[in-house]
Amino acid sequence: MSQASKGEKHEAAKDRSMVLQKQMIAEHYERLERAPETGEPVVYTFVPGNLTELIRAFGALPVLPEINALQSGMRGRSRDFISEAERLGHSEDVCTYVKCDIGMLKSGNIGPTGTRLPKPDLLLLSYTGCYTFMKWFELLREEYDCPTVFLQVPYQGDGKLSAEHRDYIAQQLRGQVIPALEKVTGKKYDDTIEAELKRRLALAAKAEDDLVAVLQSAKKKPSPIDAYFGGVYYIGPIFSAFRGTEEGVAYYEALRQEVEARAAAGKGPITPDGPLDKQDYRLVVEGPPNWTHFRQFWSMFSDWNAVVVASTYTKVGGVYDFGFRHDPDDPLGTMADYCGGCYTNLNMPSRIDMLVDYIEQYSADGFLINSVKSCNSFSAGQLLMLREVEKRTGIPGAFIESDLVDPRYFSAANIKNRLESYLQMVDARRAERAGGGGGGGGSQGAEARP
Amino acid sequence: MSESVRCSVGIDLGSTTTKAVILDSEGHIIGRGITNSRSNYDLAAAVAREEARISARFGLLRKEVERSAGRDVLDQLLKAFRLSQTLAQLARLHALIDDEIDRAVASALRRPAHDAVTLIVSRIEDEEQAWFDAPDERAGDRSDFFRDAAGSAYMRFAEEIGDPIGASFDLLAGLYDKCIIRVENEPLELGFRDHIGSALERIGSPAAVRDGIERAVSVTIDEVCTVGTGYGRARLPFPKEQIRSEILCHGLGAHAMFPATRTVLDIGGQDTKAIQVDAQGIVTSFQMNDRCAAGCGRYLGYIADEMNIGVHELGPLAEKSSRRIKINSTCTVFAGAELRERLSLGERREDILAGLHRAIILRAMSLLARSGGVEEQFTFTGGVARNPAAVRALRQLVRENYGERTLNISPDSIYTGALGAALFAHRDVTARAAAAPAEPGQQAGEAEVQR
Numbered sequence: 001m002s003q004a005s006k007g008e009k010h011e012a013a014k015d016r017s018m019v020l021q022k023q024m025i026a027e028h029y030e031r032l033e034r035a036p037e038t039g040e041p042v043v044y045t046f047v048p049g050n051l052t053e054l055i056r057a058f059g060a061l062p063v064l065p066e067i068n069a070l071q072s073g074m075r076g077r078s079r080d081f082i083s084e085a086e087r088l089g090h091s092e093d094v095c096t097y098v099k100c101d102i103g104m105l106k107s108g109n110i111g112p113t114g115t116r117l118p119k120p121d122l123l124l125l126s127y128t129g130c131y132t133f134m135k136w137f138e139l140l141r142e143e144y145d146c147p148t149v150f151l152q153v154p155y156q157g158d159g160k161l162s163a164e165h166r167d168y169i170a171q172q173l174r175g176q177v178i179p180a181l182e183k184v185t186g187k188k189y190d191d192t193i194e195a196e197l198k199r200r201l202a203l204a205a206k207a208e209d210d211l212v213a214v215l216q217s218a219k220k221k222p223s224p225i226d227a228y229f230g231g232v233y234y235i236g237p238i239f240s241a242f243r244g245t246e247e248g249v250a251y252y253e254a255l256r257q258e259v260e261a262r263a264a265a266g267k268g269p270i271t272p273d274g275p276l277d278k279q280d281y282r283l284v285v286e287g288p289p290n291w292t293h294f295r296q297f298w299s300m301f302s303d304w305n306a307v308v309v310a311s312t313y314t315k316v317g318g319v320y321d322f323g324f325r326h327d328p329d330d331p332l333g334t335m336a337d338y339c340g341g342c343y344t345n346l347n348m349p350s351r352i353d354m355l356v357d358y359i360e361q362y363s364a365d366g367f368l369i370n371s372v373k374s375c376n377s378f379s380a381g382q383l384l385m386l387r388e389v390e391k392r393t394g395i396p397g398a399f400i401e402s403d404l405v406d407p408r409y410f411s412a413a414n415i416k417n418r419l420e421s422y423l424q425m426v427d428a429r430r431a432e433r434a435g436g437g438g439g440g441g442g443s444q445g446a447e448a449r450p
Numbered sequence: 451m452s453e454s455v456r457c458s459v460g461i462d463l464g465s466t467t468t469k470a471v472i473l474d475s476e477g478h479i480i481g482r483g484i485t486n487s488r489s490n491y492d493l494a495a496a497v498a499r500e501e502a503r504i505s506a507r508f509g510l511l512r513k514e515v516e517r518s519a520g521r522d523v524l525d526q527l528l529k530a531f532r533l534s535q536t537l538a539q540l541a542r543l544h545a546l547i548d549d550e551i552d553r554a555v556a557s558a559l560r561r562p563a564h565d566a567v568t569l570i571v572s573r574i575e576d577e578e579q580a581w582f583d584a585p586d587e588r589a590g591d592r593s594d595f596f597r598d599a600a601g602s603a604y605m606r607f608a609e610e611i612g613d614p615i616g617a618s619f620d621l622l623a624g625l626y627d628k629c630i631i632r633v634e635n636e637p638l639e640l641g642f643r644d645h646i647g648s649a650l651e652r653i654g655s656p657a658a659v660r661d662g663i664e665r666a667v668s669v670t671i672d673e674v675c676t677v678g679t680g681y682g683r684a685r686l687p688f689p690k691e692q693i694r695s696e697i698l699c700h701g702l703g704a705h706a707m708f709p710a711t712r713t714v715l716d717i718g719g720q721d722t723k724a725i726q727v728d729a730q731g732i733v734t735s736f737q738m739n740d741r742c743a744a745g746c747g748r749y750l751g752y753i754a755d756e757m758n759i760g761v762h763e764l765g766p767l768a769e770k771s772s773r774r775i776k777i778n779s780t781c782t783v784f785a786g787a788e789l790r791e792r793l794s795l796g797e798r799r800e801d802i803l804a805g806l807h808r809a810i811i812l813r814a815m816s817l818l819a820r821s822g823g824v825e826e827q828f829t830f831t832g833g834v835a836r837n838p839a840a841v842r843a844l845r846q847l848v849r850e851n852y853g854e855r856t857l858n859i860s861p862d863s864i865y866t867g868a869l870g871a872a873l874f875a876h877r878d879v880t881a882r883a884a885a886a887p888a889e890p891g892q893q894a895g896e897a898e899v900q901r
Contacts, residue, residue: 243689383820391736399820401740411740413681414721418738419697428698 460872481506705731
């Protein structure tokens with residue numbers, strides 16, 4: 001069929017911001033590689049609940065193992081890393097981010113851009129709803145025999161972070177996380193460091209403003225962005241090492257300008273197959289993408305002129321579009337609020353509310369859940385969420401299954417079939433609502449048997 | 451000037467079988483065809499379409515002459531037609547096997563191999579003739595495929611006569627396996643014109659039928675729009691608008707067969723789909739198996755191969771079970787191992803099969819639950835819906851989980867997807883006709899529609 005080969009040959013079209021981001025990431029990995037010589041301390045931490053401003057204020061560099069794993073997945077290296085981890089005894093069902101990371105470590109610890117990753121001076125575990133993260137750092141602690149600090153962020157089971165929860169987090173920041181950082185960096189948390197932290201929190205808030213403007217531009221028709229496939233690039237810097245940095249601020253300024261220019265011109269996002277100005281379906285997506293077949297997955301959408309206008313995955317490292325911003329005037333309190341509010345730490349009713357809100361605010365035609373095989377933290381309850389969102393919006397949802405970085409779990413034919421079926425279902429319902437009858441004929445009982 | 455029938459066609463390129471349905475301009479079914487997909491979707495689509503056209507011509511013929519010639523004569527003519535098709539394929543198989551023997555079999559074994567194959571083929575011919583002569587047998591009462599019909603007879607006779615003649619069963623079975631694929635992959639002349647003459651002679655050329663045939667042959671079947679669906683749909687040389695997902699087609703097809711349908715279960719060769727539809731047959735929700743084809747039709751295919759029986763014999767054998775064995779795994783890859791282990795433990799084949807059928811349906815029940823449950827009425831489609839043991843297990847599990855539900859199974863359920871596709875094609879034609887006002891002297895929509 002004509003669309004089967006579309007876009008497979010030519011190079012991916014890229015936004016200017018994507019080029020900029022690629023450069024930033026490469027430079028960060030290079031800096032990490034040099035860290036053993038430059039003496040910059042290295043702190044491993046996870047995306048949800050990352051305390052980048054604090055780490056940076058102490059002059060340390062963050063390493064984010066999930067980012068390494070997903071980058072390895074996008075660059076076609078995760079299969080070998082996962083096999084390596086399985087040889088070491090990790091079962092097929094273990095989170096594939098973990099296996100990809102462990103496999104990379106055991107294969108020489110060469111990061112996705114080809115530079116060597118430094119050993120951690122500190123493992124900073126900010127627990128925000130993913131239990132596997134704990135086990136992951138336990139494995140790394142065994143491996144590196146380095147200090148570990150554990151920030152316990154209470155799960156928002158009641159849908160909100162209470163004052164006690166907030167105090168509890170701030171107290172741990174003061175009593176455990178900061179002392180741990182003091183120890184590995186040899187610096188005291190004095191007025192100078194606190195001033196630096198505040199400065200960085202202000203930079204974070206600035207970038208957050210620009211990011212939100214970018215994400216909310218998708219309310220326009222046509223949407224100038226794809227808020228899932230494009231969205232994961234847009235969140236790249238702010239979810240990894242660049243929140244609270246000058247580079248981060250510059251990136252989001254540039255990105256916002258780029259997107260606003262597209263919006264003003266009435267243009268759609270750039271996809272791997274070219275510009276998507278004609279948009280037939282506006283979708284909301286829940287769940288992480290598949291990284292190993294990212295372009296192919298995206299093409300399945302863009303082939304059908306389907307654009308994603310909002311996604312929950314782009315909130316795993318922080319939810320900013322409901323008003324939260326880092327507040328330089330209350331450093332510890334704002335970090336507590338930030339950690340508690342990450343998408344991974346939200347209960348199911350909150351996630352449902354968010355999806356319903358997106359469907360309504362972004363005038364979506366449909367929503368889709370990509371249920372990830374090896375991430376129970378994300379997948380548990382997703383079907384119930386689907387039913388509830390269907391009930392509240394009257395819009396049917398789609399359910400597809402893949403994985404984060406294990407290519408064995410990506411069945412292109414199956415996913416394409418489900419996605420196409422869903423989009424055709426949306427069409428059929430539109431035709432039905434438009435009074436076309438849709439059914440195409442009543443009883444066909446009469447037949448001519450030979 | 452000859453008459454022309456304006457038709458919409460649906461083609462369902464399944465992983466195992468390819469089906470075609472032809473509708474007339476009123477949306478009524480006038481022809482259906484089915485063939486093995488044989489990993490060659492282009493050929494399969496062509497053969498299924500040709501078979502559907504043949505059945506449409508028989509339909510026309512029936513309309514023409516049923517009153518004058520009588521129903522029995524037409525049934526007999528159809529049987530004669532099928533016999534003629536089968537004998538042609540059998541002759542081709544025989545020729546290919548002869549070539550293969552001369553090419554690949556050790557010289558000392560050639561003579562006995564040729565003799566054995568000649569004898570086997572003549573036994574099959576006798577059996578086919580006997581089927582034709584038996585008054586109780588109808589053309590539609592047996593497997594549609596040459597591979598199934600001829601294959602199991604070939605193996606039976608090979609076992610019986612191979613060794614006495616000096617050609618081992620393994621040798622004969624190997625020759626068959628090698629050549630049957632080629633028979634299936636050659637576009638044999640199986641069309642109406644090619645076989646209707648010899649079929650007519652076989653039933654004594656009654657005059658009433660002869661004239662009708664002339665007219666049935668002369669009618670132009672004008673396929674104004676085709677919609678493709680199924681696993682191989684991407685292979686069809688159609689624009690995107692003429693391709694529909696099989697999920698939508700099964701929903702619409704099931705609705706057309708049973709208009710009160712709200713839930714559809716389709717178990718095909720590669721996948722299982724649980725579908726909810728609204729009162730118009732439009733899909734509102736669906737779930738399908740993930741990347742693994744465990745518990746689908748292909749699984750039963752492996753089991754049948756393991757047991758050396760036809761896939762259509764599995765269900766009836768399972769029905770003889772008196773004590774169902776509990777089986778948890780429906781992994782296709784491990785199907786053989788699971789079966790052999792059970793057999794080695796001394797379990798009876800029918801009891802194992804009963805357990806396997808239930809395991810398959812249990813998987814389907816999970817998809818049904820996830821898609822929104824089983825609503826009234828419930829329609830079961832796909833090749834597995836022909837399997838009585840699967841149907842029994844489904845009926846029981848639905849009752850236990852959802853209470854009494856009307857379970858619809860059409861004897862033609864295998865055509866559900868193709869019917870849905872044909873209905874989409876029909877609807878497209880109708881919509882275009884409504885959108886474009888008819889030019890004088892031209893039927894509405896004719897200018898734009900394409901094959």
